[in-house]
Amino acid sequence: MFNAEDKRVGSSDKTRQYDLPLHQDEGTGFLIVLVGLMAFLSTIVLSFSFTLNTVMDGWSEGLENKITLEIPAKIDEDTLRSSSELKKIQASIIEKMSQSDIIKTITPVEEKKLQTLVQSWLGQSTFIDDLPMPSLISMELHESSPEALNAISTSLRAIDKHTLIDTHETWLDDLLKLTRSMQSGILAIVLVIALTTVAAIAGAMKSQIEIHRNDVELLHLMGARDQYITNQFVRHASILSLTGAFAGLVSALCIMALIGFVFKDQDYGFLPKAAIHWDDISVLCLLPLIICGISAGSARYTVMQVLQRMP
Amino acid sequence: MIKFEHVGLRYGIGPEVLSDINFTLEAGSFHFLSGPSGAGKSSLMSLLYLGRRQTRGLVTMFGQETSVLDREQMASFRQRIGVVFQDFRLLPHMSVFDNVALPLRILNKNEKEIRSNVNELLDWVGLGDHMRALPATLSGGQQQRVAIARAIVDRPKLLLADEPTGNLDDEIGMRLMNLFEQLNRMGTTIVIATHNHALMDHFGHSRLILDQGSLQLQDSKNWIQRKIEGVF
Numbered sequence: 001m002f003n004a005e006d007k008r009v010g011s012s013d014k015t016r017q018y019d020l021p022l023h024q025d026e027g028t029g030f031l032i033v034l035v036g037l038m039a040f041l042s043t044i045v046l047s048f049s050f051t052l053n054t055v056m057d058g059w060s061e062g063l064e065n066k067i068t069l070e071i072p073a074k075i076d077e078d079t080l081r082s083s084s085e086l087k088k089i090q091a092s093i094i095e096k097m098s099q100s101d102i103i104k105t106i107t108p109v110e111e112k113k114l115q116t117l118v119q120s121w122l123g124q125s126t127f128i129d130d131l132p133m134p135s136l137i138s139m140e141l142h143e144s145s146p147e148a149l150n151a152i153s154t155s156l157r158a159i160d161k162h163t164l165i166d167t168h169e170t171w172l173d174d175l176l177k178l179t180r181s182m183q184s185g186i187l188a189i190v191l192v193i194a195l196t197t198v199a200a201i202a203g204a205m206k207s208q209i210e211i212h213r214n215d216v217e218l219l220h221l222m223g224a225r226d227q228y229i230t231n232q233f234v235r236h237a238s239i240l241s242l243t244g245a246f247a248g249l250v251s252a253l254c255i256m257a258l259i260g261f262v263f264k265d266q267d268y269g270f271l272p273k274a275a276i277h278w279d280d281i282s283v284l285c286l287l288p289l290i291i292c293g294i295s296a297g298s299a300r301y302t303v304m305q306v307l308q309r310m311p
Numbered sequence: 312m313i314k315f316e317h318v319g320l321r322y323g324i325g326p327e328v329l330s331d332i333n334f335t336l337e338a339g340s341f342h343f344l345s346g347p348s349g350a351g352k353s354s355l356m357s358l359l360y361l362g363r364r365q366t367r368g369l370v371t372m373f374g375q376e377t378s379v380l381d382r383e384q385m386a387s388f389r390q391r392i393g394v395v396f397q398d399f400r401l402l403p404h405m406s407v408f409d410n411v412a413l414p415l416r417i418l419n420k421n422e423k424e425i426r427s428n429v430n431e432l433l434d435w436v437g438l439g440d441h442m443r444a445l446p447a448t449l450s451g452g453q454q455q456r457v458a459i460a461r462a463i464v465d466r467p468k469l470l471l472a473d474e475p476t477g478n479l480d481d482e483i484g485m486r487l488m489n490l491f492e493q494l495n496r497m498g499t500t501i502v503i504a505t506h507n508h509a510l511m512d513h514f515g516h517s518r519l520i521l522d523q524g525s526l527q528l529q530d531s532k533n534w535i536q537r538k539i540e541g542v543f
Contacts, residue, residue: 019402019416020402021402021403023406024404070520077381198336214400215402217362218400219413219417220386220389221360221362221389221394222360222390222414222417223387223388223389223390223391223392223417223418224386224417225382225383225386226382226386228417240484264426265506278461308382311362311363311364
């Protein structure tokens with residue numbers, strides 16, 4: 001009965017988009033850009049949060065069951081032990097500790113590596129050679145328990161009472177607290193972005209209802225239920241936000257890939273390699289759907305509220 | 312079917328545009344609504360098509376008092392009413408076909424049924440060749456026929472038409488009035504607001520005459536008979 005041309009112009013529900021010409025409104029492009037920007041910012045800050053997680057995991061896992069013995073060069077204000085003296089104490093400790101069955105591995109930290117670590121904080125400087133550098137021994141225990149640490153401490157006192165045990169707990173706790181605070185900040189930013197998106201969608205929907213008020217009234221007079229009219233706005237908001245969010249996500253991923261490419265050969269010494277896992281990227285890829293869901297919810301609530309005030 | 316009891320309507324805090332309106336329209340009856348400009352015809356029509364709620368009095372439609380209807384019930388009631396607006400109120404971005412199909416789509420009718428009904432109706436009103444056209448490309452008379460087709464496509468129980476023949480030539484106007492007559496014979500209650508005395512005389516249905524917001528006459532007898540009796 002109907003030819004292809006009939007269907008093309010809208011005599012078939014397959015081609016009919018909306019009863020209301022929402023897709024023709026001028027604000028459509030602006031909303032896509034706004035949601036895109038929100039998605040871009042969300043992707044960037046969430047990626048940063050995921051990177052912090054990776055770094056925290058690196059710190060925690062890297063130091064699990066590991067302790068460092070520090071044989072200080074400077075004992076007090078007047079006494080400075082020589083490098084050969086430190087090496088002698090280091091050798092004694094390694095020999096003694098190697099016989100202990102609570103220790104898995106024991107490795108002396110080479111002087112060169114120690115200088116590299118210090119350079120990460122102080123930079124390249126000739127003064128580093130003049131610093132009273134301690135001697136370090138890295139140890140991995142089978143299990144880091146208070147009993148094991150007490151046993152090591154007792155053994156150490158017999159060799160050199162000035163040698164210190166560093167379980168890394170103090171500074172690791174501080175770092176973890178700092179990164180967790182940063183993640184809370186990021187969560188707050190994401191929340192603000194989500195609320196801004198909700199507000200923007202709500203504003204856009206109110207404005208579109210106002211623009212199409214006569215047509216909305218007409219649909220009501222024809223017997224259209226609020227739900228029927230609302231669905232059209234929700235579908236419109238979902239399509240726009242999905243488009244914008246997808247564009248924002250792709251842009252952010254491109255920018256991050258570029259940053260990753262530029263800084264891939266950089267080494268920051270004490271910092272573990274920053275990276276985003278594929279799991280995290282798959283979570284980021286869900287972002288457009290999440291934003292779409294938020295937009296749809298916001299649109300549904302707003303439109304229903306406005307429609308219920310209409311006759 | 313429709314009963315107005317001491318109905319008044321005012322906009323905001325202004326004076327009443329309709330005051331103390333009382334009438335009853337039986338199911339399957341046919342009425343003309345007439346009166347000078349500014350008499351309140353459009354306001355009365357808006358109460359009839361549930362576009363507004365009265366500010367006083369009782370309006371009973373389809374056996375239920377309308378002021379107690381919730382939004383769901385209101386939508387169901389409106390689905391039983393077809394309206395031809397004076398300014399047509401066609402959706403300009405939609406084709407003629409989609410405009411006429413809209414009430415059926417709101418009712419979620421299947422597409423096959425929609426195509427069949429709309430196609431037949433558009434042929435009947437002489438717009439079978441224009442179903443792909445946008446309203447803006449049609450003449451006033453053609454737009455009016457689209458509006459009429461849209462109002463009757465779902466076989467409403469109550470059809471309200473505001474000057475439905477105003478932009479039509481006599482032949483098309485008569486064809487449409489005959490269509491209204493047919494619908495009326497099938498049980499649809501019809502109210503037509505018009506200034507066209509010739510039309511009212513020709514069809515002789517009862518008249519609701521409004522003047523300055525008050526109903527001056529609900530004439531349930533044959534108009535010609537009343538005229539013969541010298542009432543007017």
